[in-house]
Amino acid sequence: MNLFNESTAQLINESRRRFLKQSGVAAGGLVIGVVIPQHAMAKFTQGAEDATFNPNAFIHIAENGDTLIYCGRCEMGQGISTALPAAVADELEADWSRVTVLQADGNEEKFGSQATGGSASIRTMYIPMREAGAAAKEMLIAAAAKVWATSAANCKADNHFVINTLNQQKLSYGELASLAANSPVPAKPVLKTKAQFKYIGKDLARHNQGDIVQGKLTYGVDTKLPGLKYAAITHCPVLGGKLKSCDKSAALKMAGVLDVVEIPRFDIPFGSIGGVAVVADNTWTAQQALKLLKIEWDLGANQSYDTNAYKAMLVKNVENPAEVMVERGDVQKAFTDAAHVVKATYTGGHLSHSPMEPNASVVWVQKDSCEVWAATQSPADIQKVLGQYLKREPKDILVHVTMAGGAFGRKFKCDYVHEATVLSQKVNAPVQLTWSREEDMRTGYYHSINAQHIEASLDKSGNVTGWMHRIAFPPIASLFNPAQGKATKDDVAEIANHPFGIANLRSENGDAPAHTRIGWYRAVYAIFYGFAYGAFADELAHQAKQDTLSFLNKVYDNNKDPKDAEKVRRSKGVLALAAKQANWDKRGALPKNQGLGIAVHYSFNTYVAMAVLVEVNGDDIKVLEVNAAVDCGQVLNLDGATAQMEGAVVMGMSYSLRTEIVFKNGAVVNSNFHQYPVLRINEMPVVKVHFVENDEKATGLGEPGLGPFAPALSNAVFAASGKRYRDLPFTPLAI
Amino acid sequence: MSKSIVINAKSYAIDVPDDMPLLWFLRDKLELTGTKFGCGMGLCGACTVLLDGQATRSCVMPVSAVAGKSITTIEGLSAKGDHPLQIAWIENKVPQCGYCQAGQIMNAAGFLATNKTPSSDDIDNAMQGNICRCGTYQRIKQAVADAAIVMNEGMYKEVK
Incomplete structure (x- = not known):
C-alpha cells in the first residue's frame, strides 16, 4: 500500500465517522447510509417547494421525471462519472436515458471525499452510491403506496415508474417527485441482488461521448467568461531556485500585453514553485511576450541534479x-x-504524466468571492491552498470541476490554479492560465x-x-x-x-x-x-x-x-x-x-x-x-x-x-x-x-x-x- | 487589410496579428474550443482541422496564411453530430478523456477523403501523428475502418 492509498483511505474514514456522528444527532433530515455528512442534507429536504425530489446530494428528480445524478468524484477519462451514476440509477430503477450526469462542484461537506486517486472511487463509493439510489427508490415507492392506500410491499419500481402489482396502476417518477420528498427516509435501504442488475456490470457508453465527438465538452482549458484575460507562464527550471532579475520592458511594449507578473514560490505542497507570467488579451500574445522576457534565475542547491549520475548512485545504494x-x-x-x-x-x-490537456485553469478573485474552473483531481486541495494564499475560508473558494483532458495523477497537484489566482488578483479580472506543453513537461511532479x-x-x-x-x-x-x-x-x-x-x-x-x-x-x-x-x-x-x-x-x-x-x-x-x-x-x-x-x-x-x-x-x-x-x-x-x-x-x-x-x-x-x-x-x-x-x-x-x-x-x-x-x-x- | 476566412461555412474577418496560429484565432477569438491545444509544435494532432478538406495542424498554421481559405472544425463537421466518423466513434465507444478525439476525428476525415478503402497499415500511417495518452488507439483504428466502409457505401445512420 502506498502513501496515496493510505491518505485517501484516511479521508474516507474521517468522512464516514463525521457522517455517522452527525446523522445520530440530526433531527428531521434525510438519513441514508452514505458517506456524506448529514447536515448537508437538510437543505435538500424541502424539495416540495419546487416540486423536485432531492433525497440526497446526488439525486434530483424533477416534476417531469428528468433526473440529475451528480458525480462527486473527478472525471479524467477513467469513466467514474458513468460508472457511479449508473450504479445509482440501477438501484433507483431509473431509466438511464432520462438521466443527466453532472459533475459536482468542489464540496466535500456535501459529496464526501472528492480526492480522486488511488483507484479508490469505486472501492469506497460503490456501496454508498447504490444506497443513495436504493433509498430514493424506496421513498418513491412509499409515496406511491400512500397514493394508492396500499402497502409498499404491493408496489415495485421499474424504469422510472412505480407500479401497483395488485392492479398494474402506474405512477411516474415525475408524478411522484414532490410526494416522495415527504416520504420517510429508509434507515437501511435494501440493495438489489446481482441477478437484478440492469446497468451494473453491463457495457455502458460514457455519458458524455456524444458531446466529445462533437467538440462540445468543455475542459479546464476551454472555460470562457466575459472579460477573460489570458496568461502564459515560465517557471524556474530548477526546484528551489528563485528569480534573480527579470527585464520586462520588451514584453510590456507588445500590443495586447496587460501585465507581467512575478509569482514567488508559495512554499506549501501544491503551491507554485515560482515563475514569471504574462497576462494578455489572448494566449498567443501571452506566449510570445513570454519569450521577450530576459530572466535570470538563482538556481539554488538542486542545480547539479543529473539523472544519469543519480541513477548510478541509486544502483550503488541498492x-x-x-x-x-x-x-x-x-x-x-x-x-x-x-x-x-x-x-x-x-x-x-x-x-511525466503528460496528459493531452496541459495544466490550465480559470480563476476569478473578487473582493468577496473566488471562483475556479479547472480540471482537478482534488478540489478540496485547491480550496485549501487558495484559502491559505488568499487568507480566506476554504469553503469560500468555489471550485467548478471541469472534465480533465487526462490527468494520471498530475492534476491532483494544482499549482496551476494557485498561479491563476495570483494573476487574477493582480490584474483584477478573470484569468485563464494555460501552461505550454514545454512547461508541463519541465515543471512536473x-x-x-x-x-x-x-x-x-x-x-x-x-x-x-x-x-x-x-x-x-x-x-x-x-x-x-x-x-x-x-x-x-x-x-x-x-x-x-x-x-x-x-x-x-x-x-x-x-x-x-x-x-x-x-x-x-x-x-x-x-x-x-x-x-x-x-x-x-x-x-x-x-x-x-x-x-x-x-x-x-x-x-x-x-x-x-x-x-x-x-x-x-x-x-x-x-x-x-x-x-x-x-x-x-x-x-x-x-x-x-x-x-x-x-x-x-x-x-x-x-x-x-x-x-x-x-x-x-x-x-x-x-x-x-x-x-x-x-x-x-x-x-x-x-x-x-x-x-x-x-x-x-x-x-x-x-x-x-x-x-x-x-x-x-x-x-x-x-x-x-x-x-x-x-x-x-x-x-x-x-x-x-x-x-x-x-x-x-x-x-x-x-x-x-x-x-x-x-x-x-x-x-x-x-x-x-x-x-x-x-x-x-x-x-x-x-x- | 480586411482579410477574412471561412470557418464552418461562416466568414470572419482576421483581426488578429498575422502570425497568430489558426488554433488561437479559433479558441480565443471565436471561442470555438472544440479544437484543442496539445503541444504547439504540430507533434500531437490535438489541434487538427480541415483546410479546404485537408487535415492541417492549426497550432503551427498562421491565420494570415490561410486567409480566403475554408476551414472546417469539429463543430462544423456535421450538423447533428452524425458524420459517419462521429457515429463510428460512438458505436466503438472510443473516447476516454476525449481531449484528443476532435483532432483524431478531423484527421481521419481528411484521410478518408483521400483513401476510400484504407488498409490497416494505411490507417496506422495516416493516424500516427495524433497522440492519445489514455490509450484509445485500438478503438480509433476500428472506428476509422468502420467509417470508411459506411462512407464508401454511402450509408448514413442517425446518432442515437
Whole structure:
C-alpha cells in the first residue's frame, strides 16, 4: 500500500465517522447510509417547494421525471462519472436515458471525499452510491403506496415508474417527485441482488461521448467568461531556485500585453514553485511576450541534479547494504544453504504524466468571492491552498470541476490554479492560465526514479527459500517533508506484505534524497515493484528450469499464511485466466523470433495478470498481443473497465520502451513530445481483456493494469530473444 | 487589410496579428474550443482541422496564411453530430478523456477523403501523428475502418 492509498483511505474514514456522528444527532433530515455528512442534507429536504425530489446530494428528480445524478468524484477519462451514476440509477430503477450526469462542484461537506486517486472511487463509493439510489427508490415507492392506500410491499419500481402489482396502476417518477420528498427516509435501504442488475456490470457508453465527438465538452482549458484575460507562464527550471532579475520592458511594449507578473514560490505542497507570467488579451500574445522576457534565475542547491549520475548512485545504494526495514526468518542461512543464489538489479526513470490537456485553469478573485474552473483531481486541495494564499475560508473558494483532458495523477497537484489566482488578483479580472506543453513537461511532479536489487536463494527443487530486496527511490513523502531522504516505512512495506510465500525475507531501504518534485503517477510505486517482482520471478523460473506460470503458482502456494489466502487465490486466478487466453501451453509452437511473457501484480486492491506476445528482430520489439486478466470483484461498467486495461497497456508501452524524463544541471532536458515519445497508433498491439467472474467487492481499475505490463513485456522479449531488459525504459531516447 | 476566412461555412474577418496560429484565432477569438491545444509544435494532432478538406495542424498554421481559405472544425463537421466518423466513434465507444478525439476525428476525415478503402497499415500511417495518452488507439483504428466502409457505401445512420 502506498502513501496515496493510505491518505485517501484516511479521508474516507474521517468522512464516514463525521457522517455517522452527525446523522445520530440530526433531527428531521434525510438519513441514508452514505458517506456524506448529514447536515448537508437538510437543505435538500424541502424539495416540495419546487416540486423536485432531492433525497440526497446526488439525486434530483424533477416534476417531469428528468433526473440529475451528480458525480462527486473527478472525471479524467477513467469513466467514474458513468460508472457511479449508473450504479445509482440501477438501484433507483431509473431509466438511464432520462438521466443527466453532472459533475459536482468542489464540496466535500456535501459529496464526501472528492480526492480522486488511488483507484479508490469505486472501492469506497460503490456501496454508498447504490444506497443513495436504493433509498430514493424506496421513498418513491412509499409515496406511491400512500397514493394508492396500499402497502409498499404491493408496489415495485421499474424504469422510472412505480407500479401497483395488485392492479398494474402506474405512477411516474415525475408524478411522484414532490410526494416522495415527504416520504420517510429508509434507515437501511435494501440493495438489489446481482441477478437484478440492469446497468451494473453491463457495457455502458460514457455519458458524455456524444458531446466529445462533437467538440462540445468543455475542459479546464476551454472555460470562457466575459472579460477573460489570458496568461502564459515560465517557471524556474530548477526546484528551489528563485528569480534573480527579470527585464520586462520588451514584453510590456507588445500590443495586447496587460501585465507581467512575478509569482514567488508559495512554499506549501501544491503551491507554485515560482515563475514569471504574462497576462494578455489572448494566449498567443501571452506566449510570445513570454519569450521577450530576459530572466535570470538563482538556481539554488538542486542545480547539479543529473539523472544519469543519480541513477548510478541509486544502483550503488541498492547493491550495498542499507537500512534494514523488515527481517523475518534467517535470510543469511537460506543463502548459505541454497542450491542457487540469483541476483538482479532493476531501475526505472522519472516519468511525466503528460496528459493531452496541459495544466490550465480559470480563476476569478473578487473582493468577496473566488471562483475556479479547472480540471482537478482534488478540489478540496485547491480550496485549501487558495484559502491559505488568499487568507480566506476554504469553503469560500468555489471550485467548478471541469472534465480533465487526462490527468494520471498530475492534476491532483494544482499549482496551476494557485498561479491563476495570483494573476487574477493582480490584474483584477478573470484569468485563464494555460501552461505550454514545454512547461508541463519541465515543471512536473515526476514519477520517482528508482532502483531495486533482489537476491534470492533457490533450493534443489527450485523453491524460493530466501529473498533480500533492497530499494532506493526518492519518495512522494519528500513533497511534504523535504527531509525525507529515502522511501518511507510504508513505501517499503510492499516487500514484506507481498503474497509470494517466502519464509526468509529481508527488506532494505537505500538513501535517495529528492531533487525535484516527486508525485503520484498512475499506479505510483506499483510500476516498479510490479516490474521487479514480475521480471525477477521469470529469472528465477529460468534458473530453476521451470515454466514461469508453474513457478509462480508454486511461490504463491508456498504462502501458508491464512491472512494471505485471498491474495494467493485471486493472484493465481488471474494468472490462470491470462495464461489460458494467451495459449500459454502452446507457446512452444511460436515462431522463433516470437515470445510470450507473463506476470501478475496486486495493487490498489485489484489483481491483474498480463500475458504479452512479442516479436523481436534485433533491437526492434514489436508487441503483437496482450491478454489481460482482471479480478476487480464486481465490474461496474464492462466497457469502461476494458478501456482502462487498454489504456494501461498503452501507457505501459510508452514507459517500458522509450519515455523517460532526464535532468541535467538541475533542469528537465525533455521539452515536448519529440523528446518524450509516447506510444502512437502504429505500435498499438491487439489488447484482449478478460474478467474473473466472482462476488468479491468491487475495486478500482484506473491503475492496477500498469504493474504487470512491463515485466510481462520484459519476460516476453527474453523468451523471444534471450535478452533481459532490467531497466525502464528498455531503450531510452538519446536527447 | 480586411482579410477574412471561412470557418464552418461562416466568414470572419482576421483581426488578429498575422502570425497568430489558426488554433488561437479559433479558441480565443471565436471561442470555438472544440479544437484543442496539445503541444504547439504540430507533434500531437490535438489541434487538427480541415483546410479546404485537408487535415492541417492549426497550432503551427498562421491565420494570415490561410486567409480566403475554408476551414472546417469539429463543430462544423456535421450538423447533428452524425458524420459517419462521429457515429463510428460512438458505436466503438472510443473516447476516454476525449481531449484528443476532435483532432483524431478531423484527421481521419481528411484521410478518408483521400483513401476510400484504407488498409490497416494505411490507417496506422495516416493516424500516427495524433497522440492519445489514455490509450484509445485500438478503438480509433476500428472506428476509422468502420467509417470508411459506411462512407464508401454511402450509408448514413442517425446518432442515437
